[in-house]
Amino acid sequence: MEVNIADLTWDQFIYPRGGKSEKTVNAYVEALAIGAQFPPIKIQRVFNYAEGDQTTDLPAGRHGATIILDGIHRWFAFKESGIKKIPVVEWKDKPLDYEKNKVVLLLEGAECNISHGDRLSPGDKKRIAREIATSDPECKWTESALAEKLGVIQQTVNTWISDIRARQKAGRNTVILRLNRLGWTQEKISETVGINQQRISQITNNTNFSEIGNLLSQGHDMDYIARHYHMDLALVWALRLEGKTDQEKFKELGWGLRTWDQWYFNECDERFGDDWPGRIPAQLVAHTLFFFTKPGDIVLDPMAGGGVVSDVCMLFERKCQSFDIATRDNRPEIQYHHWDSQDNDWPITRKADLIFFDPPYYIKKEKAYREKATEETPSISSYSKESYEKFIESFLILAHKNTKETTRMVFLNADWRDFESTPASKENPDNSITIFDYHRVLSKTGWKLTHRIECPLSSERLSGHQVQKMQDKRILGTVGRTLLIAKRS
Ligand SMILES: C[S@@+](CC[C@H](N)C(=O)[O-])C[C@H]1O[C@@H](n2cnc3c(N)ncnc32)[C@H](O)[C@@H]1O
Known part of the structure; x- marks a missing residue:
């Protein structure tokens, strides 16, 4: 032709x-x-x-x-x-x-x-082998099949692509180990990762990390070890701390353990959770787990954001189910779910021991969350005051229906007042939502408050210029943030 x-x-x-x-x-x-x-x-x-x-x-x-x-x-x-x-x-x-x-x-x-x-040329063949290996993370093309097609011996293909295959296997193993530690079933991991359950059980049972101790004693730091295993830092820390008591873990992580109800942490610990609008310190989550859960308990993080709750659950050997409207590849444990006061969908089958509910604080960071949402599935930070309050109420009712007698509700929020450009004496209380309102809604929906813990934000975030402006206009800002802990009544 x-x-x-x-x-x-x-x-x-x-x-x-x-x-x-x-x-x-x-x-x-x-x-x-x-x-x-x-x-x-x-x-x-x-x-x-x-x-x-x-x-x-x-x-x-x-x-x-x-x-x-x-x-x-x-x-x-x-x-x-x-x-x-x-x-x-x-x-x-x-x-x-x-x-x-x-x-x-x-x-x-x-x-x-x-x-x-x-x-x-051998160079062309190498390029082709590497292109194929890169675009084939499931390793469907074996070294021997590639060797046959390219007219070279298998050993040659091995040397061309062994680094790519090692990285792919480590990347996939990291996801499997992370999900396994957070309590995902083999069946669900298999669906997510696309390899069979038998292989998953081999990876979770036979992977040996005893070398972490050796590498540490040779003077390598945790960043080096994470790179060595092609793992994220949180997972390497979880492996390093495995089997230790909660208190030993606090010590090794360098976190003081507060035994009083003021949990102030100057900044987020960069090792855990992603940089995310409204990210909370890992220490805050760790304290919550220490006082209100035990190893093996199930935690639900319905609005997971940067994933700090799941990272800390992994460190402290709690299981965790995470959801958000914003999902991404580096956080396989965060599943897509849009919570909506119109439907009663509860995507979790196992009943949680603790719900770590960290919603957007009304319209604070509205723009940042809007960028991660869609028009059909908006962030609750774009709701009117009335819809926002209604949402919180309906979520608490839904959670009450789908939990057990012993489940703890941990609710993090802050006073919202329209102080931005309004002098303190002129603020209109009808525009604000405060911790007292949330307390009222918790009681109304069947949750009995057991603890109120203050976890203030750092005031260092306000620049000298901002402070000067606020002083001039007699504006009273808010750096308060409160953790309300409740039981089912
Ligand atoms: C305060 S942030 C959570 C921050 C997180 N604890 C951290 O430390 O990174 C609130 C999260 O709620 C999510 N969100 C808002 N509305 C939602 C909805 N209707 N359904 C699911 N997630 C929602 C946002 O995408 C955002 O990531």
């Missing part, structure tokens, strides 16, 4: 620009001039090809293409010789989904090149 030369696409994933040899093209041009015949170029029609490495021959926005699998030098030689129609053979007679078949197409191209023409 023949096609217009201009209809073919040079796909640089399949054949990179660096691999093209001018010398070969020139030799082919000369051969064509004296009447040489070349075998047909091997092509494949593809779709789902919106943004490939196409040449200008493909009109912008066209989603289909005919890509060259083998014969890039012949194609250039035909073009330079002014030939418009050229002989081609199709690999598969139906168009293929490019995105789904990228790797298969790459290997077919490579295989053709092994047997003839300008053979692929």
